Amino acid sequence: MEMLHRCCAGLDVHKKSVVAWIRRITDDGRLEEKVCYFGTTTAELLALADWLAAAGARQVAMETTGVSWKPVFNLLEPHFEVMLVNPQHLKKVPGRKTDVSDSQWIAELLQHGLLRPSFIPPPEIRQLRDLTRPRSQLVRHRATACNRIQKVLEDANIKLAAVAADILGVSGRAMLWALVEGVEDPAVLAELARGRMRSKLPALREALQGRVLDHHRFQRRERLGQVNERDERIARLSGRIARVLAPHAAELERLQTIPGVDIRAAEGILAEIGVDMSRFATAGPLCRWAGMAPGNNPSAGKRKGGRTTTGSRWLRSVLVQAAWAASPTQATILGATYRRWFKRRGRKRALVALGHKILVLIHTMLSDGTEYEERLGPEEAA
Numbered sequence: 001m002e003m004l005h006r007c008c009a010g011l012d013v014h015k016k017s018v019v020a021w022i023r024r025i026t027d028d029g030r031l032e033e034k035v036c037y038f039g040t041t042t043a044e045l046l047a048l049a050d051w052l053a054a055a056g057a058r059q060v061a062m063e064t065t066g067v068s069w070k071p072v073f074n075l076l077e078p079h080f081e082v083m084l085v086n087p088q089h090l091k092k093v094p095g096r097k098t099d100v101s102d103s104q105w106i107a108e109l110l111q112h113g114l115l116r117p118s119f120i121p122p123p124e125i126r127q128l129r130d131l132t133r134p135r136s137q138l139v140r141h142r143a144t145a146c147n148r149i150q151k152v153l154e155d156a157n158i159k160l161a162a163v164a165a166d167i168l169g170v171s172g173r174a175m176l177w178a179l180v181e182g183v184e185d186p187a188v189l190a191e192l193a194r195g196r197m198r199s200k201l202p203a204l205r206e207a208l209q210g211r212v213l214d215h216h217r218f219q220r221r222e223r224l225g226q227v228n229e230r231d232e233r234i235a236r237l238s239g240r241i242a243r244v245l246a247p248h249a250a251e252l253e254r255l256q257t258i259p260g261v262d263i264r265a266a267e268g269i270l271a272e273i274g275v276d277m278s279r280f281a282t283a284g285p286l287c288r289w290a291g292m293a294p295g296n297n298p299s300a301g302k303r304k305g306g307r308t309t310t311g312s313r314w315l316r317s318v319l320v321q322a323a324w325a326a327s328p329t330q331a332t333i334l335g336a337t338y339r340r341w342f343k344r345r346g347r348k349r350a351l352v353a354l355g356h357k358i359l360v361l362i363h364t365m366l367s368d369g370t371e372y373e374e375r376l377g378p379e380e381a382a
Contacts (some may be wrong), residue, residue, distance in 0.1 A: 004113040009052055010106025011062035012099045013069050016040055020048060021103035021109050022055050033107075035100055040068070045075045052080065054180065056226055061110040063087045064118060073120070083110065090115075119289055125274040128244050132271040133314055135237040142230040149176070149223045157210035159365040163203045168227060171197040175208065180221045241267055251275050254365055257372040258358060259334050260267050260326025272315040275366055283363040289313045292356040308352060319355035332374060334358070 007024040007310060018040060024032045034055065038048040060076055061083040062069055069084060076082050090106060094312065109115050120126075146168060150161055158179070166173050174192040190204035197204070245252055245267060255266040273286065280286040287293040291311020297303065327342075329335035329349075334354060341350040366373060 002113075003111050005059050005111050007056045008059040008061070008107055008110045009055075009057040010103045010110060011060060011072065012103040012106065012107070013062050013065050013072050014040075014099070015068050017099075018048060018072060019047070019099045019103040020052065021107045022052070022057055022105075023055075023107045024055065033104070035103065040071060042071075042075070045072060048072075049076055049079055052076075059083065061085055061106050061112060061115055061343055063090060063106070084120055085114060085115050086118055119279055121274045122276075124244070125271060128241065128271040129314075131237050131241045131244065132268050135241070136268065136314070136317070138230050138234050142227055142234070145223050145226040145230065149227070150221060152216055152219045152223065153210075156212045157208075157214045158212070159207040159272040160204075163200050163207045164197065166261040169197075170194050173224075176220060176224060179212060180217050180224065182217070204273060209264075238264075241271075242281070245270065248275050251366060252260075254271070254371060258322075258326075258361055258365075259329045259332045260324070260358065262320040262325070265322045269315065269362060272312055272318070273362075277363055277367040286363050287356055287359055290319065290359060292316060292319060292352065292359055309322065314356070315359075320351050321360055322358055323351045323354035325350065326358070 003025060007022065009020055009022045011017040012021075016039065018038045020036050020038060024033075024034075026032055036048075036051060038044045038051075058081055060080045062072065062085070064084055064086060073082055073084060085106070090102075107116075121129075150167065153160055153167070160167050160172060160175065166172060167176070171193045173187050174194070178189055178192060179268040186205045186208040189208045190201050193201060193204060247342065248270060251270065252263070252266050255261050255269060256263060261269070272290075277286070280289070284293065288309055289311055291309050291313070293309055295307045295309055323334075323338070326334040327331065334357065337357060338350050338354050341353050345353065356366045361372065364370065
């Protein structure tokens with residue numbers, strides 16, 4: 001079997017240790033192999049880099065093991081061609097598995113060009129992910145706190161949600177804090193309404209009459225504090241994300257022209273795939289990496305299944321949310337496509353398929369620098 005690299009290394013990375021195996025072909029054609037153990041502190045990893053450089057290794061491969069690979073990758077990336085590989089692609093025959101044999105197996109596969117690297121975006125995009133992903137989690141936690149506030153209101157027989165579309169709007173928050181402070185008169189609480197809510201004063205007086213206990217006030221204070229705290233953290237993260245994405249303002253605005261893709265979705269998409277599409281020759285590999293492409297499992301001339309592949313759950317979540325927002329739009333190709341697919345596949349499959357279509361559009365727009373244009377044919381318009 002042909003060898004692509006004369007000298008390369010395989011790393012078996014753990015939380016506290018790294019096993020490094022070097023394979024080198026000498027000038028007279030002999031195979032030399034060396035193994036060495038290192039820790040995972042900064043000093044030990046710098047010693048690993050010196051050891052690899054002294055041996056002449058330029059290509060290094062390792063598995064994606066939780067988050068343990070990140071410090072190793074970050075320190076070696078500036079000096080070596082580091083390949084991060086999915087562990088599923090490195091499965092060995094079970095029975096004789098050790099850390100040393102794992103590193104040896106990785107080095108051997110790398111030397112023969114049998115490894116497929118995982119997509120690792122540049123440091124700027126990786127740092128952006130560290131902002132958008134926690135923000136997504138905070139948004140979910142905020143929604144949970146809001147739902148618990150509604151649960152407390154129902155327990156006290158306060159029917160504010162039946163009158164106000166958003167119980168945490170300006171009027172709703174004022175009424176909730178008044179309830180926390182001990183105000184129980186429905187007429188006084190209703191007078192805190194602002195704007196269009198004042199047209200609903202009679203309904204508000206009825207909805208705000210309940211049985212509020214001190215237990216309810218304590219719970220409501222805690223939940224409102226959680227919502228306020230998460231709102232502040234979300235605002236800080238959003239400000240930081242906006243500053244990081246300032247150089248890519250053109251791409252950000254371009255993505256927002258796609259139906260269903262708002263500013264937060266566009267930021268999340270760029271944080272996951274970046275702006276350079278040269279890593280993905282076509283939209284197909286990108287969709288497979290994102291987990292938005294159907295599986296391929298034929299056998300004996302029959303297709304046994306078409307479940308979507310496992311991919312980036314963060315990008316998949318953003319795309320499905322964008323598809324959900326685009327599905328009810330009128331006079332758009334995405335809305336018409338969803339309604340056509342919904343009849344044959346059902347809601348969930350249609351949303352995933354629509355997310356796939358949105359990702360194909362994004363790949364084309366970022367690759368070619370083109371703008372989104374609505375091209376609704378007569379059949380879709382009908």
